Amino acid sequence: MAVKSAATRELLVTTALRMFREQGYEKTTMRGIAAAAGVSTGNTYYYFESKDDLVHELYKSLQDEHRARALPQLRDGINLGEQLRTILQTGVDVMGPYHDFGSNFLQVAIKPSSKVSPFGDEAAVARGKSIALFKQAVTVSRPQPPYAIREDLPELLWLGYMAVTLFWVYDRSPNQRRTRALINNAAPLAARLVILSRLPVVRKIVEDVVHLVRSAKQ
Amino acid sequence: MAVKSAATRELLVTTALRMFREQGYEKTTMRGIAAAAGVSTGNTYYYFESKDDLVHELYKSLQDEHRARALPQLRDGINLGEQLRTILQTGVDVMGPYHDFGSNFLQVAIKPSSKVSPFGDEAAVARGKSIALFKQAVTVSRPQPPYAIREDLPELLWLGYMAVTLFWVYDRSPNQRRTRALINNAAPLAARLVILSRLPVVRKIVEDVVHLVRSAKQ
DNA sequence: ACTCCTTTTTGAACGTGTTCAATCCATAGT
DNA sequence: ACTATGGATTGAACACGTTCAAAAAGGAGT
Numbered sequence: 001m002a003v004k005s006a007a008t009r010e011l012l013v014t015t016a017l018r019m020f021r022e023q024g025y026e027k028t029t030m031r032g033i034a035a036a037a038g039v040s041t042g043n044t045y046y047y048f049e050s051k052d053d054l055v056h057e058l059y060k061s062l063q064d065e066h067r068a069r070a071l072p073q074l075r076d077g078i079n080l081g082e083q084l085r086t087i088l089q090t091g092v093d094v095m096g097p098y099h100d101f102g103s104n105f106l107q108v109a110i111k112p113s114s115k116v117s118p119f120g121d122e123a124a125v126a127r128g129k130s131i132a133l134f135k136q137a138v139t140v141s142r143p144q145p146p147y148a149i150r151e152d153l154p155e156l157l158w159l160g161y162m163a164v165t166l167f168w169v170y171d172r173s174p175n176q177r178r179t180r181a182l183i184n185n186a187a188p189l190a191a192r193l194v195i196l197s198r199l200p201v202v203r204k205i206v207e208d209v210v211h212l213v214r215s216a217k218q
Numbered sequence: 219m220a221v222k223s224a225a226t227r228e229l230l231v232t233t234a235l236r237m238f239r240e241q242g243y244e245k246t247t248m249r250g251i252a253a254a255a256g257v258s259t260g261n262t263y264y265y266f267e268s269k270d271d272l273v274h275e276l277y278k279s280l281q282d283e284h285r286a287r288a289l290p291q292l293r294d295g296i297n298l299g300e301q302l303r304t305i306l307q308t309g310v311d312v313m314g315p316y317h318d319f320g321s322n323f324l325q326v327a328i329k330p331s332s333k334v335s336p337f338g339d340e341a342a343v344a345r346g347k348s349i350a351l352f353k354q355a356v357t358v359s360r361p362q363p364p365y366a367i368r369e370d371l372p373e374l375l376w377l378g379y380m381a382v383t384l385f386w387v388y389d390r391s392p393n394q395r396r397t398r399a400l401i402n403n404a405a406p407l408a409a410r411l412v413i414l415s416r417l418p419v420v421r422k423i424v425e426d427v428v429h430l431v432r433s434a435k436q
Numbered sequence: 437a438c439t440c441c442t443t444t445t446t447g448a449a450c451g452t453g454t455t456c457a458a459t460c461c462a463t464a465g466t
Numbered sequence: 467a468c469t470a471t472g473g474a475t476t477g478a479a480c481a482c483g484t485t486c487a488a489a490a491a492g493g494a495g496t
Contacts, residue, residue: 005444030483040446042485051483106328110387111321119388167434169328170337182434189426201417208407216385216400223474248453258476260455269453438496445490452482460475466468 009047011037016054017061021097025055025104055108056115058098063126066094070133076140081191083137084157088164088183092176095168099176102169118162131158145194148203152210153194159213160190227265229255234272235279239315243273243322273326276316281344284312288351294358299409301355302375306382306401310394313386317394320387336380349376363412366421370428371412377431378408 015037019028030051034041048054070090074083098105109117118127134154138145145153164186168179197206233255237246248269252259266272288308292301316323327336336345352372356363363371382404386397415424 008444026482029481031481041483042447043445045484046444103328107325110324110328117388178434182430185430185433189423189430192426193423196419196423199419201414202420205407205411205414208410212400212403212407215403216396226474244452247451249451259453260477261475263454264474439494440496441492441494443490443492446486446488448486448488450483450485452484453480454482455480456476456478458476458478460473462471462473464469464471466470 008037008039008043012039012044012047013054013057017058020055020058020101024100025108052108053115055105058105059109060126062094062098063129066091067129067133069094071136074133074136074140077142078140079143079191080137080141080145080194081188083141084187084190085183087133087137088161088187089180091161091165092168092179092183095165096176099168106166106169127158130161131155134158134161143195146198146203149194149197149206149210152213156210156213157190160186226255226257226261230257230262230265231272231275235276238273238276238319242318270326273323276323277327278344280312280316281347284309285347285351287312289354292351292354292358295360296358297361297409298355298359298363298412299406301359302405302408303401305351305355306379306405307398309379309383310386310397310401313383314394317386324384324387345376348379349373352376352379361413364416364421367412367415367424367428370431374428374431375408378404 012033016028016033019033019036030044031041033054034044037044048057070087073086073090095102111117131154134157137157138150138153144150149156164179164183167182168176171177171179173179196202230251234246234251237251237254248262249259251272252262255262266275288305291304291308313320349372352375355375356368356371362368367374382397382401385400386394389395389397391397414420
């Protein structure tokens with residue numbers, strides 16, 4: 001039965017993701033998903049704890065696609081600003097079809113109890129995957145970022161990515177033009193800031209910021 | 219009838235805020251609020267569009283209390299770091315009783331359609347009030363922040379405040395000890411950064427950041 | 437073929453936020 | 467006093483997410 005069971009689960013995920021994409025979060029009801037998949041309402045709850053759990057599936061799916069699209073573009077020798085631009089623009093591309101869904105997505109993500117919460121324990125794996133993307137960018141970029149912050153940089157950049165995502169949610173311009181413009185400006189700026197962290201004065205501040213973020217992580 | 223109508227509204231707000239504080243967001247039901255206030259369920263919807271609308275009332279109430287408590291403490295001649303510490307710590311104090319409620323609060327706030335959304339149009343008034351607090355801090359602090367950024371500083375500080383609030387939501391330590399520690403570290407750091415923005419190299423970056431934030435606002 | 441146990445599936449039921457036609461009630465105008 | 471008007475109030479009804487006891491379907495051992 002294991003194979004058929006897995007098929008039911010897969011069918012539910014596919015159906016749910018399609019309906020999320022086509023109708024948004026609210027109009028996609030648990031009854032609707034079940035009906036479209038040809039199973040009973042209650043059966044969905046055998047495979048998924050809640051509606052939010054299905055959003056978690058969407059989250060993981062997007063994450064995988066983001067990684068698959070961005071990673072091959074992170075080539076050796078390109079400067080950090082360009083690498084960042086690639087990661088962020090790819091992220092916006094992948095999330096694009098779900099933009100109307102965006103706020104609901106955040107809404108689910110924001111609750112600490114949620115599996116999707118980017119800061120929670122449950123999503124640690126997914127977060128790690130995302131940070132790994134930035135780690136790769138840092139590793140292959142030339143010139144190399146200063147050694148002093150190389151270790152903490154991926155996490156800091158990821159935090160910036162979260163901020164951009166927040167901006168994206170509220171961006172109502174067609175095709176999220178404004179978010180793309182923001183990325184084009186912010187990516188080289190961040191890269192320039194990284195370079196500047198070599199200067200003694202700036203370095204002191206950067207060290208303090210890094211220390212702050214570290215201690216905030218407990 | 220106008221006076222009695224206002225009384226009903228006030229009674230509902232008071233009841234709802236008390237129940238939010240005592241039982242949290244989910245356990246406080248619209249039926250429960252109506253019953254505790256001695257009116258019918260439907261009547262609540264005559265005065266408030268939705269449950270979230272009642273959260274908006276809570277938001278405004280907290281905002282007013284924050285302002286009332288923080289403003290008198292912003293005295294002339296104190297340095298910016300201390301002023302910031304005062305504002306942020308007072309904010310945590312005011313929100314304290316609602317900490318369990320915090321994530322639900324954010325959840326309501328995050329949706330662009332929501333009245334409470336800190337970035338939305340509806341909450342522009344409330345946001346303005348909050349930013350005014352930082353404007354006051356900037357105005358009375360000695361030494362004065364560099365002229366070049368004085369105008370944009372309140373808004374930037376407010377953004378930092380939003381970040382701290384986000385941290386607060388996820389802070390499970392008793393009495394939000396970790397958030398308070400974060401504030402004690404971050405406030406002087408921010409102040410030091412402001413001072414540093416006088417240096418030509420840093421100033422260039424700061425200008426770019428300010429420009430970025432400005433253009434992001436449309 | 438039959439039994440026993442586990443995995444999977446069902447659909448009714450509960451409590452929720454919200455809507456709405458109907459009703460009540462206070463007041464102004466006559 | 468009577469009535470018309472519009473604000474205030476009601477409570478049943480709807481669709482939703484979720485739960486759960488019960489039924490069905492599978493599979494293993496004999």
